[in-house]
Amino acid sequence: MMTVICLDDYHTNDRAGRKATGLTALDARENDFDLMGVQMEALKTGKAVYKPIYNHDTGNKDPPELIEPNKVMVFEGLHPIYDEKARAQLDLAIYIDIVNDVKFAWKVQRDVAERGWTEEQVREDIEKRLPDFSKYVDPQKANADVVL
Numbered sequence: 001m002m003t004v005i006c007l008d009d010y011h012t013n014d015r016a017g018r019k020a021t022g023l024t025a026l027d028a029r030e031n032d033f034d035l036m037g038v039q040m041e042a043l044k045t046g047k048a049v050y051k052p053i054y055n056h057d058t059g060n061k062d063p064p065e066l067i068e069p070n071k072v073m074v075f076e077g078l079h080p081i082y083d084e085k086a087r088a089q090l091d092l093a094i095y096i097d098i099v100n101d102v103k104f105a106w107k108v109q110r111d112v113a114e115r116g117w118t119e120e121q122v123r124e125d126i127e128k129r130l131p132d133f134s135k136y137v138d139p140q141k142a143n144a145d146v147v148l
Contacts (some may be wrong), residue, residue: 001068001070001071001072002070002071002073002074002075003068003069003072003073003074004076005040005043005051005067005073005074006054006077007029007031007036007052007075007076007077007078007079008025008034008056008078009052009053009054010031010032010052010054010077010120011025011030011031011032011054011061012029012030012031012032013030013098014054014059014061014065014142015059015060016059016060016062018030021070024102024128024132024136025037025078026078026129027132027135027136027137028079028082028083028136029145031078031079031082032052033083033085033086033098033108034085035052035080036083036086036089037083037085037089038085038087039051039067040073040075040086040089040090041085041089041144042069043067043068043070043073044069044073044089045114046071048066048067048068048069049067050064050065050067051064051065051066051067051068052064053065054105056074057114059127063082075090077119079091079136079137079140080095080140081093081095081134081142081143082137083146086091087143092145092146093143093144093145094144094145094146094147094148095140095141095146095147095148096147096148097142097148099129103126104122104126107122107125107126108122108135109139111125131143
């Protein structure tokens with residue numbers, strides 16, 4: 001009855017590609033909003049799509065997977081409300097405004113355990129991404145139907 005789509009799958013580049021561009025995944029230029037909007041619209045109108053896959057474990061792009069439309073579709077990620085075409089496909093736009101201490105704890109837990117980073121490396125990575133968060137992610141609250 002429900003399908004969850006991670007919008008991180010629409011990153012333009014893999015981790016190595018973002019390192020080469022110097023852009024973070026939070027930067028809108030590192031996301032394929034055209035494809036995202038087209039595929040969200042297709043799913044909403046009952047059409048299956050071959051959705052790209054971004055593998056968080058490896059940082060690489062995996063082969064696309066076939067997604068069939070479902071009764072309830074949840075689109076989650078960093079930019080669900082950013083792009084106008086994608087946003088227009090949403091019946092309800094929810095922005096989850098998590099306090100910084102919790103986000104930091106989650107990122108430390110994940111990156112230390114899964115990527116072998118130190119807490120200091122995680123802190124540096126978060127600091128590097130803060131301007132992009134402020135520019136591309138946080139402003140989505142203004143277009144949300146609900147802010148939690």
